[in-house]
Amino acid sequence: MKTVINTAKAALLFGSIAFLASCGTETSPITGWNYNDASNGGFEVLPYAEQETGPGLVLIEGGTFTMGRVEQDVNYDWNTIPKRVTISSFYIDETEIRNLDYLEYLHWLNRIYAADEIFYEIYKRALPDTLVWRSRLAYNEPYVDYYLRHPAYRDYPVVGVNWIQASDFCVWRTDRVNEYILIREGILDWDLGQAVANNFNTDAYLAGKYEGVVKQLIPRPDGTERKVRMEDGILLPRYHLPTEAEWEFAAYGLIGNMIEGRILERRVYPWNGEHSVRNPNDKFVGDFMANFVITGGDYMGIAGNLNDAADITAPVYSYWPNDYGLYNMASNVSEWVMDVYRPLTYMDMDDFRPFRGNVFKTAMKDEDGGILIDTDSLLYDDPDTSNQNRNLISRPGLVRQRDVTIAEKEDHLDERRNYKYADNINYRDGDHQSSLNFSGDPPEGPEKNLAMYQYPVAKEKKTIPQEDYQMSLVNDKAHVYKGGSWKDRAYWMVPGTRRFLDHRQAAPWLGFRCAMVRVGSPQGLGTKKR
Template sequence: MKKSWYLYLFAVILLAGCSNSNTGELVGTRPNTRPFYQPHPYGMVFIPQGSFTMGAGGVDIAHSHLIQPKTVSVSGFYMDQTEITNDEYRQFVDWVRDSIARTILGDIRPDDYLIEQNPKTGETYDPPKLNWKTKIDWNSQDQDIRDALEQMYLPENERFFRHKEIDTRKLIYSYYWVDLHAAAMDHLRERTHPGQNIPHHTRSEYVHNETINVYPDTLVWITDFTYSFNDPMTEKYFSHPAYDHYPVVGVNWNQARAFCVWRTELLNNAMAKRKGGTVLSEFRLPTEAEWEWAARGGNQLNPYPWGGPYTRNAKGCFLANFKPLRGNYVADGGLRTVVVGHYPPNGFDLYDMAGNVAEWTNSAYDPSSYNLSWDMNPNYTYNAKKDDPPSMKRKVIRGGSWKDIAYYLQVTTRAYEYQDTAKSYIGFRCIQPYLGRNEGDNANRASRVYH
């Protein structure tokens, strides 16, 4: 009997300890949740937070007009181990193509290509969601489907060849983004000028819709170089499997940013479908400071990502794909671009932070931006509009490319290009901000280097 009493008392204490009743203590809204661990994104490496001297380390007076040395601190983040490749960007293009085709087919086959209600809650989707489980039969014998998909192809009078070709002008991606900078400035004016007649803005006014054609400009190989035979590259570079693991080019800054938005939605939608899935932070282009910190690879004052003052290793081999010597392009092993990850990585295990293709950053270009920005996560940015002058559309590019001399490969060298301009020597890579603890980095990291 005594033994039974002890068992009863133990059960009461156990139930009381597991109770969710209000005890009057401050326990937060999620007292029993598991600790958050940020999964390691596929193909990315972790860049720790740190502080470094951003800008030139020499005594070049003319150079220091654009690059004033400044000690800055940067938060940790994940960064793509290589530049985005043709094959990876093609996944974006194909997704846009298929989403447009499903929208078209949804008009004639809504049960097959659209999801109008949530199967669990019965909630009606407005507009309906696309059903990605139903495959698109591009060679369907159904005349209705053939007629509907016909608008995805070039008109017969515009086809170079007899076979059908997708009209790349119709590959339009639409997304929304929130202009937090404009919202913050308006809020600041309202807070610092109370009682004045300041126009009130609704939250929706800061939400902007962007529509952009996502297909790369394949003609850049001709337009970038006068009197040079690069014609075969226009037809093969983006579409041929031989160049799958080469860095994508012909992508302007707007397209690179749209890719980051799509990649964010792709991952977050997949995470939301998993049991207990957590929406992660966004993918985006790196700021100029983040890019330089990552490119340095832990080295503070060395001019190149691999450290040291030279572009060759101890065996005399070039360490990047650029324009060496007096223009001997093949001396480094590549005539134009080369497969990503071909040269040794830097101290953070990042490949091609110098050479191969220059890379877009999130930052707008201004000669004095180093002096204007803060010293913690510095960034100068400007959301240029279509009717803005060209000087307002300049975006910073870093790293140098296959056509540049060694000076542009240095981690401190700044250059710019216009955000609506595509080039055969500019690509990009994404970052994902680090939110918190990560579990099993080394075990979960997946590399996408193609030697």
């Protein structure tokens, strides 16, 4: 069942007005001061039920599970050592992102940026690589020409999207959903004249850097008006790629095997049955549960009795959902997750909300302490214009970010115990303390993260420029993808398996879906509270 926004759960504008008028005598239990009382300073407390479910999302109630291998390690990778972890409740898309969804994204980018020659690159960089369908010894040109844009494939999962593009889609989706919420609540009106830097961004709006077409502001107790704030609970958290742990937890759907507070049995696939890939239900007995390669050369069975009824991908609502109501968590397309790949991540990661890939950032500020917004330029991760592989890291309208650093006193890194650097991708697996030279002083500058997964071309162990280094396939740009695909055997449908790919590469069997954190109670409305 498709998830839609439940407006009853939102902190409504007019409900807020009524609350401010009727609950002015509510007092603080720790100070005795009135809430929403202008004579007391006007500290505002608005009504709030709980987080509403964003469009396309399904609530995944979290808990503990054993992450990692449940099947034989036939490749002897030793990269999925079982470990018990706890996952907080979160939201995840019911299906993979469709071609139609991605075309909506491209349409918006084209409308906002493509009219300006300088910013056309934003649209160009978002285009999926349709050439991934080509093969030296196969005729796949029809998919190159038609798969992304032909309406026959509009409900099929988008492919040819790399990790960077998938992450950028999540940023765009966050802003479009929150913009719609403000319009739905009567705070803003539609602004079809948005262009370049003048477009809605959630962080920019909350920082007071975006106005939009104002329809009705939030009233203050003193009779003045203001914009929506984070404290109002109206706007949703960010969409993002799911972490590897979140994706795996959601894929198994072990909530369906929960009886009286315990998991009755584990699963190999997202459904019960130790090694069965066929439906055991009497009505559908023998039907394949997912879209995968049966054996060499058999992608969909024989004419007149197609087994999975899909030669390549299938529409995103094909086959049976798991016990969370999620479709195609086993196959159809493999899916990007947020984590950076390390073979031994399971030995190092936290047992609560595990994730490798943190690069801590903060908003950049001007001389007056105001938040900086990118307005008329594109920002790259490498200032060298001759570098064709440099990545676009910001576009007009977004809040400009920087890595936290010990050089900035306001970051207070010298006083922190939980982290000392912005980039923690290599922590305990690739940084200085995990290298052979851990007893010496850590290097500074661009070489501080070259301990394990990059090595010098020259044999001499001397300080040489970073460009003289080569790297293994396992590096800070390699990200994990999970699940099987239409081109995989059944082994890769086991959610505990994992593979990796460079963040700039794409494939015709690789797509993605989005996730969102759950704030507040891990249980949804209607769930019996303990």
